[in-house]
Amino acid sequence: MDFAIFLVQCLNAVQYGLLLFLVASGLTLIFGILGVINLAHGSFYMIGAYLAYALAPWVAAHLGGGFFTALAIGLMLSVAFGYLLEWGFVSYLYERDHLQQVLMTYGLILVFEELRSILVGDDVHGVAPPAWLAGSVPLGHVMTYPVYRLFMSGVCVAVALGLYAIIARTRLGMAIRAGATNREMAQSLGVDIRLLYRIVFAAGVTLAVFAGMIAAPVSSVYPGMGNQVLIISFVVVVIGGIGSIRGALLASLLVGFADTFGKVFIPQTAGILVYVLMAAILLWRPEGLFRTG
Amino acid sequence: MPDDILLTASEVSRRFGGLTAVDRVSLSVSRGEVHAVIGTNGAGKSTLVNVLAGEIAPSGGRVHLQQRDVTRWPQPRRARAGIGRSYQRTTIFARSTVFENCRLTAQAHYQHPLDWWSAAARCPDSTRLAQQAIEQAGLAAQAHRVAGTLSHGQKRQLEIAMCLATAPHVLLLDEPLAGMGPEETERMLSLLTGLRRGHAILLIEHDMDAVFRIADHITVMVNGAVIASGEPDAIRRDAAVQSAYLGDVEETREPERV
């Protein structure tokens, strides 16, 4: 394989892996800290992508802005949405067993899918990246690589570092880690658990929505995208271990490489390679690579 | 005189990351002996029992059941070989009757893969074991009550009965007297005394009066290590133990031996 092609595939793998990391980290945060398995997490990704598509013309017409303005508005909307959703729905899930949580959030997926279908339709759409990011950089003699994909990877890395900084270095992060290990203890120490959970849930939602928004120019916007990314995120969480951000990062990259290079070398089995990888990890280390607790 | 050593722990250690929960503990329990393990909170007693029962693997040391080295054996295998345990938090099946609880644990001895379909209620062996266990535990009158409706003391008795239904040689009892009033404590103590003859009993307890009444041998653990081990009188007089936590012992009247 030509080195330039190899490099392109590596960059693709990293970009896909980092995007997965954004989604998976939201999922693992919500489960690790709130104890809620949220099947509708993939729907947030889908909502993000459709938001990017729907907001672009509105933002251009009314605010004169472009991609980044739409992104900022989308983020604000998703924080508000996540906050409200936790308050109105998710908070009722804490005391329930896993089966009930799974089914209620599954019902939520159906609701989101149909609402999207009613409001925006079922068509596939494209979203244009901002003009200054739409070019390509040369790679070797023949190949070029889209700047926007590099931008995506960069943004994901920035978010990952930001997540790490918040969780490891701030008081909010301490409260999060305390709430994760011992809810009552944290509460008696003065941490407002209700508010904390609301913040963490909104953060998880926003991560997924953000991932969907920045992925839209690359993966286009289509109805089934939420479910697809959800199941792959599950694989990432199983491989990396629940509650471990570090595990989610490593597992996402692993999945990114397996999927990308799998498609290159064995195109017929492209879809299932990720699951074979999961099966192999289950055989070797069922508790995940970085299981906490 | 208790001979016939059934369970031996040799230099058993268990580490969790940087924390050493159990530090080279050695002890043995013989048939006909009640061996109590006492210590302050966090001394590693429950961890020790978990290692002996096979729920967690030791970081070092060996566990022997009679002559066999069972260190690598998983818990179900050890249970079938004769190590029974009861839990500090009651783990009965609340929705079934007392009898059904014991019959289910008794069934562990009668697992025939080729006969999986026969009705559980019609298995004579597990029925017999269950009835024996219920009688030994003094719950014969409650045999057909739903376990969830029992009093706290009766639930703890059922916990022991379920353990007995597996016909164990060794009983690992984790705080059987937890949360019991004086009357229930008396009942439990006479139950344990009755069990002494046929079994080797290792007991974790915080109720010092009960321990000194019933134990033949006491091991004291602090911070995961054994600081003293011997007969109750010797323990009572041991300076290290006194300073660790028995308090002002001269004033304590020697309670009647059971």
Place this chain on the structure above:
Amino acid sequence: MTPTHAITARVWPLGVALVALAVFPHVGGKFYIDLVLTTMILAIFALSLELLVGRTGLVSFGHAAFFGIAAYATALLAPNAAAPSLAWLLPAVVIVTALAALAIGALSLRTRGIYFIMVTLAFAQMAYFVFHDMPFAGGSDGRYLYAKPVLAIGGFTLLDLDKPRTFYYAVLGCLCAVYALLALVGRSRFGHALAGISANEQRMRAAGFSTYPYKLAAFTLAGGLAGVAGFLHAIKDGFVNPEILAWHQSGAVLLMLILGGIGTLRGPVLGAFLFVLLKELFQSEALFGAFARHWQLPLGLTIIACVAMMPNGVIGLPTQWRRAHAPVPHAG
């Protein structure tokens, strides 16, 4: 021991249902017969999952994999030209499906709780992609079953599943057989052990049960029984496509369990019936007009409402009502 009147209270509705199902082909129209057939097949599917979820406490979100594998196995193993023999086709399909369940279960059961749910979902998705992407299975177009099986001895045909009446009673027979088998399992030592594992696995291990083989056996049996449903589905439609392995199928069967009530055998059957009814209702253009194509919206809302308000399903409603109106019990 369950009091006799409680047993009678359970048995006579079953008897009534059985009689109703048996006479239905003689009174119902073709559309409704097809609906009842779908319901019965889904009831078998739901019953197989009840063994896993209800009895053993293993929540699998990938049970559609076995339904689909069996349906595809039926279409793939059946020869193109002649009618295959039921005598070998049904056992072959069930064995293939059970082997798949054994393999998937062996890996999935190395995980617990939330991981198990995710892993089963992932494996089902893997199966979906296998049938969707691989050419041997016809890809997203699916495959046809060209001839329905027959059961023949010598030259004498005993059962020709191509005949609608025969097929109907064959399905009803399978439903009764699966129901009876699961009732037997429920009373058996195996079933009691599974219930114990569901209630408190640690306790069972402490008593001397190696729990992994039990769970794997339950998983394999559940998969095999789902295979019976898949087999019947392939014959009924004469056509299989990857969508029967979609995770929405796994969600639907879990929904049937919770609608009807987990922990009983009547629950899944009732749940299948309710699910088909609800789906027909929400998809009815007569009632909802153009909005009917968004039937998943009311379905999703129904799921949320049911789980929130009726966690024990319809079967559990009397108990739920009684508990809500009962005097506060004495603390033991």
